[in-house]
Amino acid sequence: ASILEKVPRLMDELPKHSKPAALGDKVLSYGTAGFRDNADILGSTFHRMGMLAVLRSKKEHKITGLMVTASHNAAPDNGVKLVDADGGMLAQSWEKYAMQLANANTEKVVEVLDTIIRTEKIDVDQTGNIFIARDTRVSSEHLSELAREGALLLGGNVLDFGLQTTPQLHHFIRMWNHEQYNKGDWASEAGYYNMLVDAFKQLTSGVDQKKLEMRTPLYVDCAHGVGAIQLAKLAKDLGDMLHIEIRNTPEDGELNFECGAEHAQKARKHPAGFSRDADRGKRACSLDGDADRVVFHYFDVQGEWHLLDGDKIACLFAGFFAEKLKTLELASEISLGVVQTAYANGAAYNYLKANNVQVAMAKTGVKYCHHKALDYDIGIYFEANGHGTVMMKDHVVDRLHKMESTLTDEKKKYALANITAAHQLINQAVGDALSDALFVEALLIQHDWSIAQWDAIYQDLPSRQTKVKIADRTVVKTTEDETAATAPEALKAAVESLVASAGPNARAFVRPSGTEDAVRVYAEAETQEGADALALAVAKAVHEHAGGIGDAPSA
Numbered sequence: 001a002s003i004l005e006k007v008p009r010l011m012d013e014l015p016k017h018s019k020p021a022a023l024g025d026k027v028l029s030y031g032t033a034g035f036r037d038n039a040d041i042l043g044s045t046f047h048r049m050g051m052l053a054v055l056r057s058k059k060e061h062k063i064t065g066l067m068v069t070a071s072h073n074a075a076p077d078n079g080v081k082l083v084d085a086d087g088g089m090l091a092q093s094w095e096k097y098a099m100q101l102a103n104a105n106t107e108k109v110v111e112v113l114d115t116i117i118r119t120e121k122i123d124v125d126q127t128g129n130i131f132i133a134r135d136t137r138v139s140s141e142h143l144s145e146l147a148r149e150g151a152l153l154l155g156g157n158v159l160d161f162g163l164q165t166t167p168q169l170h171h172f173i174r175m176w177n178h179e180q181y182n183k184g185d186w187a188s189e190a191g192y193y194n195m196l197v198d199a200f201k202q203l204t205s206g207v208d209q210k211k212l213e214m215r216t217p218l219y220v221d222c223a224h225g226v227g228a229i230q231l232a233k234l235a236k237d238l239g240d241m242l243h244i245e246i247r248n249t250p251e252d253g254e255l256n257f258e259c260g261a262e263h264a265q266k267a268r269k270h271p272a273g274f275s276r277d278a279d280r281g282k283r284a285c286s287l288d289g290d291a292d293r294v295v296f297h298y299f300d301v302q303g304e305w306h307l308l309d310g311d312k313i314a315c316l317f318a319g320f321f322a323e324k325l326k327t328l329e330l331a332s333e334i335s336l337g338v339v340q341t342a343y344a345n346g347a348a349y350n351y352l353k354a355n356n357v358q359v360a361m362a363k364t365g366v367k368y369c370h371h372k373a374l375d376y377d378i379g380i381y382f383e384a385n386g387h388g389t390v391m392m393k394d395h396v397v398d399r400l401h402k403m404e405s406t407l408t409d410e411k412k413k414y415a416l417a418n419i420t421a422a423h424q425l426i427n428q429a430v431g432d433a434l435s436d437a438l439f440v441e442a443l444l445i446q447h448d449w450s451i452a453q454w455d456a457i458y459q460d461l462p463s464r465q466t467k468v469k470i471a472d473r474t475v476v477k478t479t480e481d482e483t484a485a486t487a488p489e490a491l492k493a494a495v496e497s498l499v500a501s502a503g504p505n506a507r508a509f510v511r512p513s514g515t516e517d518a519v520r521v522y523a524e525a526e527t528q529e530g531a532d533a534l535a536l537a538v539a540k541a542v543h544e545h546a547g548g549i550g551d552a553p554s555a
């Protein structure tokens, strides 16, 4: 049987959403975090991803989701992030279906749908429920409407949450699908804020409240994105517990332009809207366009700007969990580990090792990190770019819960209450800038640390990142962990020889981006000059040996 028998309207509707001519023979790929491209060529993709989300929901008998965002990408781009029934990213086994659908010519779409339904043994008469949300891009409203139309066509029920951060959408789906995780009234936008505020309150309850009220504000660069809108509501609920000053809202500038987590972390430059003279000593952080990433930064008294990236956040979090497990005498029973990617600074790795925290490596992309973090009872994963979270296994939460009534020691009671509150605060579904930022703040308060004191836990090895445009980024191949290129052969040889002659502790790698049309370059060395020179030389090698377009990279 074909889906056409149930939905004859497909014959009329699909041609209205054909792949745009501008797409040419370009193959759309479900990259690091879903489809991402210029918004103008994504109409058909959104219509079809609405259908796919419904099929996934019918298959799982649970709500799935579709987030309309291109996150850190420039304003003219857009993208789809599909959310799975557990609140995480779409199962990787379904990415191929997403690609088949997105790339099919109009007359082939029904055939692809039928294949998915048959292969996955989907009962199309099942209800399919999907949640949609979107970021602030100009194109987002129209594209989310197309996704909704596609979903309705296959008989889906659609709830459109409008403007939300990506992690909020993931949170809603996790809470709606899994009653057992919804300990309060947390399955709504207001519920999400309540959950965070209540957990933050618990984590800071040991501190003199007057002192909290007197604490300097956290200045938040919202990348001119949706984070500004949501954070304003959260800040209101936090009240005097944490003063938040919002900068770079959607009204006062172009999304992600010279600001936001990507800019701060990749360019190593302070965001627009912050200045050396006016902001010395102020504690600040930057979100990205859909608020699933956060990095911290500050100007010191001399006016020098410092970045505290995802690695440093992971180390701060790891310290907290290691200490609590030790106090509770659970360190040998409950495993704790940190997952990093090739971008992690060597100094962060050394710090974790020196503090006896296990460290594992994953490929770039939260979907890979998340998976790897499941190897631990408490798995912390962070990409250097600020994307990450902490996951606690259900059996750990149960174990702690059972311990609660047996404890008499005050120190242990406090540690247990802390770890439970942390579990409530940290988004268990996906990396979440708002919840991560609150956890950082709670820990700084607990330690009574300034941002400079946190920064001093280790010093980053000098590094540099850049990107190169090439005609076809798929020609660049890497090893599984992305630390070395395997093709083109000439590029592989060039990078190896450049690293070998760049002095002790130098390393560099290249990898095709899964979100932008570019090849990324990372270099680390003993000095900043060395890292800069190595990154430039490797970028030139990419341009020369992998089909660079435009002028060769220059300093």
Ligand code: G16
Pocket: 032, 033, 070, 071, 072, 073, 288, 292, 293, 364, 365, 366, 367, 383, 385, 387, 512, 513, 514, 515, 516, 520
């Ligand atoms: C996405 C992914 C991240 C990844 C980043 C860059 O972030 O969710 O895991 O690190 O893209 O990926 P790439 O180097 O392949 O372009 P976001 O915040 O843009 O969704």
